[in-house]
Amino acid sequence: MIAIKDLHKSYTMGSNSLHVLKGINFSVEEGELVSIMGSSGSGKSTLLNILGMLDEADSGTYTLDGTPIKNLNEKIAARYRNKFLGFIFQSFNLINYKSALDNVGMPLYYQGMKRAERTDKAMAYLEKVGLANWAHHMPNELSGGQKQRVAIARALASDPKVLLADEPTGALDTKTSYEVMELIQGINDEGKTILVVTHEDDIAHMTKRIVNLKDGLIIDDTKINQVRAASHV
C-alpha cells in the first residue's frame, strides 16, 4: 500500500540546515495498523506529513497504492489527499462553526457530492463512531473524545486507502485514549490501513507493528501482538 525508499528531508532556517529524515526505507501492506514511535523532535510528524502529501521530501521515492507520488502541484495534491487519505490530528482540527454532521461531510463536499447524499453518508459514519445523537451539535459542545470521534468519522467519510493519525490520543486522558484506540482497532479490523504516530508505549502496543525513529533513521521495526484496547476499558 505504501512504499518509501531513501527518503530525505531537511529544514533550513536562516543559515542553519536541520537534517530531519536521513534516508527512510519502509513499506506498509494493506490492512496493517502501524505505530511510528520516537522521542519528541525525532521527525515522526515530518514523515507522516510527507506520507500525507502535506509536505514534500527532498529526495527519495514514495508510492501510494501503486501511484508514484512526485512533482505534485497543489491541485493534484488536493485531489490525492481527498481520494487516498484520511487525517486525524492531535488537536482534532474540526471546523468550529460547523456541526458535527457538516464536519464529517466536508471531504464529500470537496468530492462534489450532492447535499442530500452527503448528509446520509456523513450520518452513517457518525453512527459508526457512536455519535448519531450528536450530529447537530457544534464542536464546542462536544468532549475531547467526542471531537476525536467526529474527526475519525470525517477521516473515514471519503473512504480513503490510508488513515494517518498524528498523536490522536495526545490531547486525551487515558480512558478516552483507550476508547479512541478501540475505535481505531475496530476500523482496522474491517481492513483499513492505518498509521498512528505516538510517543506513548501503551498506545503503540495497541497497534500490530511498531516502527521506531531516532535521529532521522528507523532503528527498529517489529511486528507485535496487538493489545486489544477493550481489555483496558
Place this chain on the structure above:
Amino acid sequence: MFSKDSWDEIIEALSRNWFRTALTAFGVLWGIFILVILLAAGKGLENGVKKDFGNIATNSMFMWTQTISKPYKGLPKGRRFSYDLDDVAAIKQSMPELRFVSPRNQLGGFGGANNVVRGINTGAFNVYGDYPEYIEQQPMYITSGRFLNYGDIEARRKVAVIGEGVRNALYDKGEDFIGTYIKINGVNFMVVGTYAVVASNGDSEEEQKQIYVPFTAFSQAFNMGNDVGWMAITAKDGYSITQLKTKVFDIIKTRHSIHPEDDRAIGNFDLYEQYQKVDGLFIALKAVAYFVGILVLLSGIIGISNIMLIVVKERTKEIGIRRALGASPWSIRSQILTESVFLTLISGMAGISLGALVIYVLNKILDANGPVEMFSNPSVDLSTILIALFILISSGLLAGFIPAQNAIKVKPIDALRDE
C-alpha cells in the same frame, strides 16, 4: 459556483461576525450612495438649466446689424446698414443647409411707452413682424385661434396673435377676443389667436406679453419698406449653426460692401454655442461626480480588502483543514472572491437603494413646493445603475484578489501545525 452549498458557506462566513461585516459594508454603501447622489444632483441641475432653453430650436442664432468698423471699397467706416428681404432670399438660396431663415421686425418693448390700445385699456408690448415658421424656432402653445400663416403674409392681412399676458391686460375675464381689434401704434389689427409659453424661470410672464403680426403687414403698416430688423436662423439637423454662421456673414458682407474682416459689423447671438457651453459644463460636473464618488467608493473597497485580509488570517487554520480534506486552491480562492464580491454587491445595492430613496423623497418635496429655479427632477438612469453594478463587481473582485492570493499562499502544513 453558485450552488446552495457555496451560498451557505458565504452566508455562514459573513454572518459569523455580522457587526464587523456590517461596518465594512457601510464603507462601500456610503461610497456608492455619494456617487448616486452627486450624479442625481448634477442631473437635476442640468435638467433645471436646460429647461430654461425650453423647446427653443437650440441650433439657432439671431443676427442683427451693427456699425461698420472698417473702410472698404472707398466707403468710410462708421456707417450703418440694415438687412432687407433680398438678403434673406440670397441666404436661403445659397445655403440649403439652413432650415429656417426668418426675417423679423420689432416695435415697442419692455419699459417703453404704451403702444397698444383696446378701448380704454392700454399697454406697452413688444410687437413683432414675423413669418409663420417662427413658431418652430421659438415654440409656443396656441391656446385659442391660430398662429400666423402664409395667407396672412401674402395678403398682408392686419391680424395679430397675442400672448396670454397681453390678453389679460387688454381684455376682461370671459370677454370674447378672437375677431376683435386692437390698435398698434394707431393701426388696427384683428386678433386671430392667443399663445402661451412654458419656461421654468420667471421670464415666461414677460414672454407672454408679446404680439406677433405678419411680417408683410408689419412692414406696410409701419413703413419699413424692405427693411429687416434682424433674422432668426436655424440650421438643419446634422449641421451646426456655429459652423455655418460665418458663411451667412460672408453673404451679408458681400451684399453690403463690408470689409471681409470686419467682424464688428454683424452682431449675433449663437444659441447653439451657448447650449454647447452649458452642455460642456454638465459633462465636467458629471466627471467630478464620478471622480469624487469613485474615490469614496475606493476607500470602501480598501476597507473590504482589509477585512478580507483579516478574515483570511483568522481562518488560516480552517483553510489548512479544508485543504487537508481535499479543497483545491481554486475552490479556496473562489470562495474568498465570492465572499468579497457578494459583500461589495450587497452593500453597493443598499447604497443605490438608499440613494434612490433619497432622490425619490427629494422629488416629492420638489413637486410639493412647486418648481425651483435651476433645479428639476434629479435622477439617475438605468445606464448609470448598470455602470455602478459593473464597478461594484469589479471592485469586489479587486478587493478579494490579494486576500484570496494570501489564502492559497499558506501551505496547509504551516496552517495545521499544532505548536
